[in-house]
Amino acid sequence: MKISFDLQLQKGRFSLDAKAELPADSVTAIVGPSGAGKSTLLRCLAGLETDAKGDILVGEEAWLQNGHSLAPHFRRIGYVFQHAALFEHLNVLQNLNYARKRALDAELYTLDEVVQVTRIQHLLDRSPDTLSGGERQRVAIARAIASTPQLLFLDEPLSAVDESARRELVHELERIFRRFQIPALYVTHNLAEAARLSTHTLRMKAGRITANAATQLALAPTQLSDGSDPFSIVVIRSRDELPEEGLSRLDTSIGPILVSSASLPRDLPRRILVRARDIGLSLSPLPETSFLNQIPATVQAIHEHSISQVLVQLSCEEGTLYALVTRRSAQKLLLAPSRPVHALIKSVTLQAEA
Amino acid sequence: MSVSDIWIPLALTLKLAAVSTLLLLLLCTPLAWWLAHTRTRIRPVIEALVSLPIVLPPSVLGFYLLVCLAPSGPVGKVSQALGGPALVFSFTGLVIGSLIYSLPFVAQPLQNAFSAIKSEQLEAAATLGSSPLDRFFSIAIPQAKQGIVTAAVLGFAHTLGEFGVVLMIGGSIPGETRTLSIAIYESVEMLEYGQAHILAGVALAISFVLLVLIYSLNRASSPFKR
Helix, strand or coil, rough: CCCCEEEEEECCEEEEEEEECCCCEEEEEEECCCCCHHHHHHHHHHHCCCCCCCEEEEEEEEEEEEEECCCHHHCCCECCCCCCCCCCCCCCHHHHHHHHCCCCCCCCHHHHHHHHCCCCCCCCCCCCCCHHHHHHHHHHHHHHHHHCCCCCEEEEECCCCCCHHHHHHHHHHHHHHHHHCCCCEECCHHHHHHHHHCCCEEECCEHHHHHEEEEHHHHHHCCCCCCCHHHHHHEEEEEEECCCEEEEEEECEEEEEEEEECCCCCCCCEEEEEHHHHHEEEECCCCCCCCEEEEEEEEEEEHHHHHHHHEEEEEECCCCCCEEEEEEHHHCCCCCCCCEEEEEEEEEEECCCC | HHHHHHHHHHHHHHHHHHHHHHHHHHHHHHHHHHHHHHCCCHHHHHHHHHHHHHHHCCHHHHHHHHHHHHCHHHHHHHHHHCCCCCCEEEEEEHHHHHHHHHHHHHHHHHHEEEEEEEEHHHHHHHHCCCHHHHHHHHCCCCCCCHHHHHHHHHHHHHHCCCHHHHHHHHHCCCCCCHHHHHHHHHHHHHHCCHHHHHHHHHHHHHHHHHHHHHHHHHHHHCCCCC
């Protein structure tokens, strides 16, 4: 489903002026620093900002056109608010039933299924004010999905959740997105979250859209100048277990890599992240080293990073890796485009504090 | 003194309070909802008008009502032309007076209750496919329940205590406009202290019970006691 919009909104001193066309066939991340207008854009698309002007076209449907706005309750969206916004006068099951009663296509999946996939069976008779932050978000996600939306909007769903629940919820979200196959727009300021979950990314700054591309490209460290910890996105295709060693062999976009099985969730994530500072470079393979993963690679480009460091862009199989090395090492190894090297990967990560 | 000397004014007062409260809830709910959500610049003017009966002496209110509702007044003329009832010295007139006199006591708790509902709650309902009317009944009314009960009890109690307005536009027709407070006033004027005591005691007891009801309702949903 294609979404195209051209939106203007003035809110006090903040002005939103955003125009883009999205494939929106899977998860699209909307990233940017706080105050960039990510949530405002999402609210405009949902019809919650009644002063928004411009056009919104979703598939064949005009949601906003010539000053005529389709009311939010006709837009068939599921919206997960930053603070869940569970109905306070209803318990969890009643919250879900509220959505279910108004669902347009209740045949798609049963409420039981939604409850199972979001793992909230044990919460059904609880009142929202007795739930933890993570539990509230699970219920909010379940409620949004229960209404069988054609598009799911998530506004920083993990920002009000504590660190450990957050880590778990990212895996869950990935599984939930995969199970229900609802195209989603996912607002976050956390680049690692966006990298893990999305296939397409919109970057925003000061109410404008600054990038609209596949996540790999939009979140490439060379594109980001915000001083965040650079990382590469590695796509996982399949996994083999080596149970006697406690390791998993992953077939990935950069070639096979070995990781500790315990560090992966049971449901295989689609993408993992490798921090640029966790990669070392060597001109030849090192037989006598503890590094398990030595990936043959070719230098593509060398980007300035800081006074002492450069960011080396490497191509390995179909993937791209970024390694952060000192200027001194880069000179010593005579790193230059098309030079073959081996990337020594210290660790891979699923969340990476970006 | 007979039982009917107490029962007739008491029943009339309760009937007046019940009818007025019911009408006020119906009228004030949309008004309060609008006041809680409108962005119009004239909102302060409307709010001031709604609150006016709190600060105006009942005699002032009663005087204007008398002028308007009298057969020669603007509202009285319309009522007569349409074959409606007489509006002064009648139960209908008292109900109209009570509506205005008790308006702020119903409108304000309702407005506060509606304002206290987080906009996200209504937005969440909208995104789940709930129409504005559906949201009003499925989210706003249940979440404002306590405010609605408070408004009803306050409106009822305040109408019970109405005196000045009744005196001005109702007179003292037994069973028609002679409410409890008027009956007490007349008993005292005629130095029938015994009857005044009984009537005043009944008024005191009803008012007290109603207030206890309000405060215990407020306590039940206080965030400090779960």
